[in-house]
Amino acid sequence: MRTFHVELKKVVDDSYEIEIGFELEKKLIADLQQGLAGNIRKFAVITDSIVKDLYANQILTLLQESGYTAELFVMEAGEKSKTRKTKEQIEDAMLEKGFRRDCCIIAVGGGVVTDLAGFVAGTFGRGVPFINYATTLLAAADASVGGKTAVDTPLATNLIGIFNQPEKVYIDIATWKTLPSRQLSSGMAETIKHACMASKDFFNYINEHMEEILNVEKEPCEKIASENCRIKYEVVMKDERESGLREILNLGHTVGRAIETVSDYRLLHGEALSIGMVAEVTLANRLGYVTEAEKEEVIALYAKANLPTAIPDYINREELVQKLYTDKKVKNGTLRFVVQKGIGNIVEFEDGIFATPIEEAVAREIIMQI
Amino acid sequence: MRTFHVELKKVVDDSYEIEIGFELEKKLIADLQQGLAGNIRKFAVITDSIVKDLYANQILTLLQESGYTAELFVMEAGEKSKTRKTKEQIEDAMLEKGFRRDCCIIAVGGGVVTDLAGFVAGTFGRGVPFINYATTLLAAADASVGGKTAVDTPLATNLIGIFNQPEKVYIDIATWKTLPSRQLSSGMAETIKHACMASKDFFNYINEHMEEILNVEKEPCEKIASENCRIKYEVVMKDERESGLREILNLGHTVGRAIETVSDYRLLHGEALSIGMVAEVTLANRLGYVTEAEKEEVIALYAKANLPTAIPDYINREELVQKLYTDKKVKNGTLRFVVQKGIGNIVEFEDGIFATPIEEAVAREIIMQI
Numbered sequence: 001m002r003t004f005h006v007e008l009k010k011v012v013d014d015s016y017e018i019e020i021g022f023e024l025e026k027k028l029i030a031d032l033q034q035g036l037a038g039n040i041r042k043f044a045v046i047t048d049s050i051v052k053d054l055y056a057n058q059i060l061t062l063l064q065e066s067g068y069t070a071e072l073f074v075m076e077a078g079e080k081s082k083t084r085k086t087k088e089q090i091e092d093a094m095l096e097k098g099f100r101r102d103c104c105i106i107a108v109g110g111g112v113v114t115d116l117a118g119f120v121a122g123t124f125g126r127g128v129p130f131i132n133y134a135t136t137l138l139a140a141a142d143a144s145v146g147g148k149t150a151v152d153t154p155l156a157t158n159l160i161g162i163f164n165q166p167e168k169v170y171i172d173i174a175t176w177k178t179l180p181s182r183q184l185s186s187g188m189a190e191t192i193k194h195a196c197m198a199s200k201d202f203f204n205y206i207n208e209h210m211e212e213i214l215n216v217e218k219e220p221c222e223k224i225a226s227e228n229c230r231i232k233y234e235v236v237m238k239d240e241r242e243s244g245l246r247e248i249l250n251l252g253h254t255v256g257r258a259i260e261t262v263s264d265y266r267l268l269h270g271e272a273l274s275i276g277m278v279a280e281v282t283l284a285n286r287l288g289y290v291t292e293a294e295k296e297e298v299i300a301l302y303a304k305a306n307l308p309t310a311i312p313d314y315i316n317r318e319e320l321v322q323k324l325y326t327d328k329k330v331k332n333g334t335l336r337f338v339v340q341k342g343i344g345n346i347v348e349f350e351d352g353i354f355a356t357p358i359e360e361a362v363a364r365e366i367i368m369q370i
Numbered sequence: 371m372r373t374f375h376v377e378l379k380k381v382v383d384d385s386y387e388i389e390i391g392f393e394l395e396k397k398l399i400a401d402l403q404q405g406l407a408g409n410i411r412k413f414a415v416i417t418d419s420i421v422k423d424l425y426a427n428q429i430l431t432l433l434q435e436s437g438y439t440a441e442l443f444v445m446e447a448g449e450k451s452k453t454r455k456t457k458e459q460i461e462d463a464m465l466e467k468g469f470r471r472d473c474c475i476i477a478v479g480g481g482v483v484t485d486l487a488g489f490v491a492g493t494f495g496r497g498v499p500f501i502n503y504a505t506t507l508l509a510a511a512d513a514s515v516g517g518k519t520a521v522d523t524p525l526a527t528n529l530i531g532i533f534n535q536p537e538k539v540y541i542d543i544a545t546w547k548t549l550p551s552r553q554l555s556s557g558m559a560e561t562i563k564h565a566c567m568a569s570k571d572f573f574n575y576i577n578e579h580m581e582e583i584l585n586v587e588k589e590p591c592e593k594i595a596s597e598n599c600r601i602k603y604e605v606v607m608k609d610e611r612e613s614g615l616r617e618i619l620n621l622g623h624t625v626g627r628a629i630e631t632v633s634d635y636r637l638l639h640g641e642a643l644s645i646g647m648v649a650e651v652t653l654a655n656r657l658g659y660v661t662e663a664e665k666e667e668v669i670a671l672y673a674k675a676n677l678p679t680a681i682p683d684y685i686n687r688e689e690l691v692q693k694l695y696t697d698k699k700v701k702n703g704t705l706r707f708v709v710q711k712g713i714g715n716i717v718e719f720e721d722g723i724f725a726t727p728i729e730e731a732v733a734r735e736i737i738m739q740i
Contacts, residue, residue: 007607127533222371
């Protein structure tokens with residue numbers, strides 16, 4: 001018998017910049033010319049059927065006019081496209097067009113596009129660089145920090161994917177003006193979640209500026225985009241592999257993800273999260289971590305963002321209870337919830353443990369009452 | 371405009387052990403009991419339709435008898451199973467059986483199984499640990515060091531995948547006794563390639579012990595398994611991301627991979643590589659890096675391992691020339707080859723550049739003559 005030791009210890013630097021502003025298309029090109037993607041001359045612009053005409057075509061043209069080789073790869077808009085099949089179609093189209101390892105991917109779109117394109121980038125030729133050009137508030141809130149990329153499967157959302165960090169993220173707030181108001185509201189769900197878990201001041205700011213935000217005014221939108229990044233970054237930086245602390249970003253997602261799936265994506269992610277947050281804050285109130293007044297304040301802010309705060313009639317609540325078990329926090333067959341403490345804080349149950357076991361009967365009761 | 375810096379610099383330790391010996395099933399269980407996979411109690415044993423009855427079932431039973439939860443996931447044997455579809459089927463079966471992020475994958479099989487299972491592990495729940503239990507010489511030579519996992523697509527082999535390091539690798543030489551002789555010979559192709567690029571002594575050792583190796587005698591088999599690991603490790607350790615040096619492991623693979631695909635997998639990987647090495651050494655001779663005698667010596671050793679040294683009649687050579695362009699070393703549309711220098715060395719064309727541009731006409735001429 002012989003043993004052989006493979007020593008693979010190394011320093012990895014995945015640091016990157018997030019740039020928040022208005023109309024950043026030309027800045028992206030300027031950055032590439034300054035060496036953002038090294039010597040790469042070949043770009044795959046991945047987008048969806050809506051963002052294509054709004055922004056991606058323009059970026060494609062700018063790339064080509066600057067002497068780069070660039071091709072557009074378009075998926076159908078919507079969460080239903082976030083599948084292994086779409087990933088496969090894009091990969092095959094890229095291979096067909098002669099893309100190999102010497103390319104860079106630019107994702108132009110919302111969270112679905114950035115999640116999927118980041119996953120494609122991570123496995124194409126065992127990894128090519130990618131850049132996120134986020135065109136929705138949700139992408140700004142959710143997809144710009146953390147490196148989480150994934151697709152959905154029939155049995156669970158976001159369970160097949162990788163951690164993959166972009167070269168740079170652009171958050172172009174001008175693009176929010178073309179968002180349907182339902183999408184803009186949906187994006188506010190993650191923003192309010194961030195406030196609930198980390199900052200009462202930010203919660204109050206959102207409450208005071210909701211109208212301007214929903215009107216896409218520059219100052220408050222830049223503020224919420226950067227606060228989103230800051231809060232998420234502080235959590236992610238401390239726990240890149242989602243071992244403990246990072247689970248707090250799952251606040252509201254236990255019920256939120258399940259209801260998104262059970263609704264067959266009739267509910268947008270943020271709409272589902274809004275209902276999930278109502279479930280979470282109801283649980284927190286029941287466990288004694290949130291007062292009745294705080295609970296109402298959270299629910300009221302979600303309502304103010306024009307988000308649903310009750311489970312729609314078409315949802316089968318028993319099916320929803322069963323679907324909770326597909327949550328990735330489930331351990332040894334037991335449901336686990338992250339719970340907020342007042343507004344702006346998270347309960348730490350034990351040292352480094354932020355998700356607590358909840359009996360199915362309790363989860364069912366809450367789902368039946370909201 | 372605001373910018374936000376995401377600082378993600380960290381030390382990553384992906385080190386692991388390779389254990390080479392006879393009948394290591396119980397050692398695997400003992401290692402798990404000693405904490406090899408941390409606190410994980412749930413194992414997905416991924417194998418193929420042939421190895422299932424030979425070894426995987428036994429490992430499954432040992433796991434269950436030791437109190438672990440374990441399930442078997444079986445793919446059809448053969449390179450044709452190394453697809454995104456098989457990956458998807460295994461993922462769905464794992465999700466169906468309740469596997470989530472708190473599991474560990476044990477790959478039991480040859481290179482196809484370890485390549486695919488390592489890729490499944492890397493993307494399941496954004497990454498779960500995995501262990502390779504290699505049951506073929508090829509897996510010992512190729513899949514135990516380097517962390518390369520991948521699947522094939524209709525347009526190219528091994529182009530969709532990730533770098534992913536196992537927790538541990540077991541090379542159980544006893545399993546080689548059940549390998550069909552064609553498979554054992556196929557595994558020798560990578561071993562001889564390693565000798566060609568790194569060690570004339572090892573080349574001579576193989577030449578002198580070929581019969582004992584093909585009879586699976588303990589001492590020479592342990593020797594070639596550990597030499598394979600050592601040579602590959604020295605290359606990989608210096609260049610984990612395959613930026614320059616690591617391309618030398620591609621010796622013979624430019625033509626080898628293409629012919630494997632064009633043969634529609636009638637040729638085993640090692641058989642295709644053997645022909646690819648004949649092409650490479652012919653090119654090396656033409657470029658003046660290998661003498662006529664050295665060229666003949668290399669070809670003779672491949673023949674001694676019962677491997678093909680000429681392109682079979684059923685291959686369309688013009689189609690083969692075109693297929694060369696799917697190679698991942700292709701840059702800006704130009705073919706690039708790694709070339710050996712004598713026996714036991716590789717040509718470094720420029721500082722850190724080990725693959726040289728070759729005109730299509732030259733590649734075609736060589737393919738027409740072998």
